[in-house]
Amino acid sequence: MNTHLIVRTSLLVAAFGLSVQAAPLTFDFKDPKGVNNVQFTLDAPLESITGTGTGITGSVTFDPAQPAATKGKIILDTKSLTVGNPMMADHLRGGNWLDVANHPAITFEAVSMTNVRTQGNVVTADVAGKLTVKGVTKDIKVPVSFTHLPDKLGARVNDPKIKGDLLVLRANFSINRADFSIQAGKNTDKVAETIQLSLSIAGAAPKS
Amino acid sequence: MVPFAWTLPNTLRAAALALLLGGFGVWLATGAHLGFTQTSLVTIKRDEITGIDYPERRPGFVAGVEIPLGTAAAAIALALLSLAADRRRPAA
Numbered sequence: 001m002n003t004h005l006i007v008r009t010s011l012l013v014a015a016f017g018l019s020v021q022a023a024p025l026t027f028d029f030k031d032p033k034g035v036n037n038v039q040f041t042l043d044a045p046l047e048s049i050t051g052t053g054t055g056i057t058g059s060v061t062f063d064p065a066q067p068a069a070t071k072g073k074i075i076l077d078t079k080s081l082t083v084g085n086p087m088m089a090d091h092l093r094g095g096n097w098l099d100v101a102n103h104p105a106i107t108f109e110a111v112s113m114t115n116v117r118t119q120g121n122v123v124t125a126d127v128a129g130k131l132t133v134k135g136v137t138k139d140i141k142v143p144v145s146f147t148h149l150p151d152k153l154g155a156r157v158n159d160p161k162i163k164g165d166l167l168v169l170r171a172n173f174s175i176n177r178a179d180f181s182i183q184a185g186k187n188t189d190k191v192a193e194t195i196q197l198s199l200s201i202a203g204a205a206p207k208s
Numbered sequence: 209m210v211p212f213a214w215t216l217p218n219t220l221r222a223a224a225l226a227l228l229l230g231g232f233g234v235w236l237a238t239g240a241h242l243g244f245t246q247t248s249l250v251t252i253k254r255d256e257i258t259g260i261d262y263p264e265r266r267p268g269f270v271a272g273v274e275i276p277l278g279t280a281a282a283a284i285a286l287a288l289l290s291l292a293a294d295r296r297r298p299a300a
Contacts, residue, residue, distance in 0.1 A: 035255045035262045046273070047243030052250070052263045082265070084246035085272070149258070156257040168258045202258040 024063035027167040027203030029056055029074060032157070036201040038076060042177075043192035049088065055080030056201055060110070062167050064148050067123040068116045074169075074201065076106040097182055099134060107132045108142075121148045127171075133180035144171045153204050164206035171199040220290035224283040231279025235271045245272035 029036060036056040042049045055077030062070045078100040082089050093100040109132075113125040123146040131140045146169055153164030174196045178184035183191075212218060235241075249268035254261050 033255070035258065035260050037260075037262045039263065052265065082248070084248050084250065084270075085244045086247050088244065147259075152257055156255075166258060168260060170260075200260045200262065202255070202260055 024061050024066070024069065025165055025167075025205040026059055026061045027072075027165075027205045029058045029060065029201055029203040031056065031202065038200075039198045040081075041196045041198075042194070044190060049083060049191065051081060051083035051089075051092065053077075053081040058107075058203075060167060060169070060203055062146060062148070064121075064123075067118060067125065067146065068113050070113055070125075070127075070146070071110055073107060073109045074199075078104055078106055103134045105132075111139075114141075121150075122146070123148070131175070133175070134182055136180045138175075138179055140173075140175065142171050142173045144169055153206060156202075156204070162206065163208075164204055166202050166204055168202045169199065171197075173197055217290040217294040220286045220293060224286035224290065227279045227286065228283040231276045231283075235273070235276040238269060238271045241270045241272055243272055245274060246270040 034054060036054065038053045038056065040051050040053070053076050056074065057077070058072065058074040060070060060072030060074070062072075078098050079093065081092060081098065081100075083092060091097055095101070108129055110127050110129040112128045114128065116123065116125040125144060125146070126141050127144045128139065128141045130137050132138075146167060149166040149168065151163065152166045154160045154162045156166060174194050176193050177195055178193055247267065247269055248265050249270065250263045250265050252261050253264050
């Protein structure tokens with residue numbers, strides 16, 4: 001009788017453990033280490049204009065067992081965008097270009113995923129979603145890699161007592177600035193229409 | 209050899225030469241960068257745990273091509289002024 005009870009309890013505990021393991025995890029992309037970044041490049045006659053943005057927040061719900069169900073939203077603080085030349089940085093943030101005073105955020109909201117492939121702890125997929133820049137929202141599709149790093153949160157924050165997983169997202173894609181009313185059709189002799197973007201961000205899902 | 213005198217035309221020429229050499233000197237000394245002036249510099253680093261490459265931006269100065277071009281233009285203007293001052297000077 002007792003043996004029977006122990007076996008049933010063990011099975012219940014195991015089943016509960018598996019269900020916890022399989023549950024989707026919500027990763028917070030606010031990065032205390034300041035590592036998360038987006039780099040952008042625009043071709044220009046004298047030299048390519050390359051800049052960075054580091055003010056990244058947002059959350060992504062990711063289930064390693066069901067990566068195709070991934071959902072989430074990433075937000076970039078436009079005030080964090082900068083380039084090495086101070087005059088260019090002022091122009092970039094000014095009303096004619098990104099108008100950061102009136103449009104403080106660039107957002108991407110994932111809607112669905114296709115071509116999902118899993119290899120070890122890395123999932124690659126084409127993520128369809130809504131990109132909003134300067135108040136204009138467009139549907140775009142971005143190739144993204146998701147690297148799930150179980151139990152690595154403690155190592156990242158240098159505190160082994162903190163338990164949790166990390167999720168690293170990487171994406172390289174390009175957009176057309178005219179599509180987002182950024183000097184559409186203007187200054188094409190000075191700055192290319194195409195903006196190349198490279199996103200590298202890590203989110204944390206603490207476990208209690 | 210005529211000794212150098214600090215007349216107005218000569219002073220303007222000396223200033224033009226100093227500007228020209230100064231502009232090119234600063235440009236060469238900071239790496240002869242063929243783009244625009246940069247006041248912050250980026251070093252790419254890698255986060256050990258996540259493997260993310262991230263840019264670390266620090267204050268720094270790299271003179272762009274507008275520095276030697278701008279000082280050259282100013283030097284030409286001063287040289288032309290020195291010629292004009294030479295013509296207005298009464299003959300000795």
